[in-house]
Amino acid sequence: MTAPARPFDPATATIAIVTYNRSGLLSRLLTSIGEMDPKPGHVVVIDNASVDDTPELVASFTDRIGTTLVYRRMETNTGGSGGFSEGVRVAYELGSEWIWLMDDDVEVIPDGLAKMGKWAPRFQSIQGRRYDYDGSEFYWQYRVAEPLAIPIPFAPAGFDASGYRPMNSGCFEGMFIHRDIVAQIGLPDPRFFIYWDDQTYGWLASRKTNSVIVNEFVLRRGREIKQWDMGVRHLNASSNAYRYYIMRNRAYIKHYYRSLGVYRRVPFAAGTALTFGKELIRLLFVERTVRGTSNLFRGLRDGRAIAKDRSWQPMPPLEPARA
Structure with missing residues (x-):
């Protein structure tokens, strides 16, 4: 379980986004990527056969996002699982060293890639933190009770001086993964359609490398969700x-x-x-x-x-x- 020793180069990273009929949210995400410093080498948008104006929206960002924008439209809605599987495949075939996975309802903090890149020489499967829609600190259940195959809701929320905690799960709302791990575990499984796909993919990654969640806020949710x-x-x-x-x-x-x-x-x-x-x-x-x-x-x-x-x-x- 070793990590790549070479320094992180932002140009070797690809942001892979999955979207479906939410062009308004996607516009906010692409705008936030355009404001990033540094920017990734590629942005891949996987469109799950949207019937809104998503194709036109993506085209409008081609010359103003500040990096190479790749658009792939699926023939049918393959769910988040199918979209992320395709997104990882495209990013991998582009030669990306790092793949940063995102739903369309988040926005990137301007220095988010720099924050993630700081950890890239040490780890190969990394999860950053996220602000909720109201600006509060979102808690993500980063540990799985393996025999039960469910998240541990009481895993500690705080961080010590190391700035990270070991994890054995994953979330496609911000998973940052190295191509060497993707090569070993394959693409995300599209058969899930939605749910458990990212936890399973992160769990598989943690069996190959030291996966971590880091105390870096790199995303914020772009929409309000009803919650308890x-x-x-x-x-x-x-x-x-x-x-x-x-x-x-x-x-x-x-x-x-x-x-x-x-x-x-x-x-x-x-x-x-x-x-x-x-x-x-x-x-x-x-x-x-x-x-x-x-x-x-x-x-x-x-x-x-x-x-x-x-x-x-x-x-x-x-x-x-x-x-």
């Missing part, structure tokens, strides 16, 4: 689609665990039950309703069929293992 404020922690509003995929995709995590020999039936089942319970709490205290539980049960049902698929294979590495 629990102090340091927040529980965001969700949707029926999220409720379905959060349960269905447990089956994909199970497959990854089995392929790597870490699956344990009882604790994993407990993690699934806790996930189900958390979503019920989200419905009651954030959505203020009990409607939507059918999507949780439907996700569990479809997940059982996926878990029985003996032909399933994990995403392959992009390059063969080095001797």
Whole structure:
């Protein structure tokens, strides 16, 4: 688990963005990238077949963003998972040393890349911090209880003098990953569509390198989300689609665990039950309703069929293992 020794060159980094029918938010993100100093060598925008004015918007930034802008339009909506898989593929094929993944509803702090680059000579999988829409410090659950395959909600929020904490998860809202790790673990798995994809990808990365979250604020959320404020922690509003995929995709995590020999039936089942319970709490205290539980049960049902698929294979590495 060694990190690259050479100094960080911003020109070797690519920001990969996934967007879908949110041109207003995307405009704010691209504007913030145009104000960055330093800027990345490339910005890749993956458009999940938007039906708004996203193509025209991206074209309007081509000559004013201050770096090379690459636009890829998907034929269908492949979800965040499919979009980030394609974004990493494009960035990797561009020769990028570093790939910085972002949703379209964030904005970049002007010196964000410099802050991330400061850690690049030491680590190969890095997560920065983010301000919430109201300017507060957003807490992201950076540790996974591996046997349960769920985030640890009480992982310490503070940092010591080192300025970082070890993590074994990932978030596509700011994951900063080196191409050497991408080569070993492959592309993000598009089969997830949405949910658990970034946690799984970050977990896979942490098995290859020392992954960290650093005490650097590099992003801010560009839109307000309904949430239940629990102090340091927040529980965001969700949707029926999220409720379905959060349960269905447990089956994909199970497959990854089995392929790597870490699956344990009882604790994993407990993690699934806790996930189900958390979503019920989200419905009651954030959505203020009990409607939507059918999507949780439907996700569990479809997940059982996926878990029985003996032909399933994990995403392959992009390059063969080095001797």
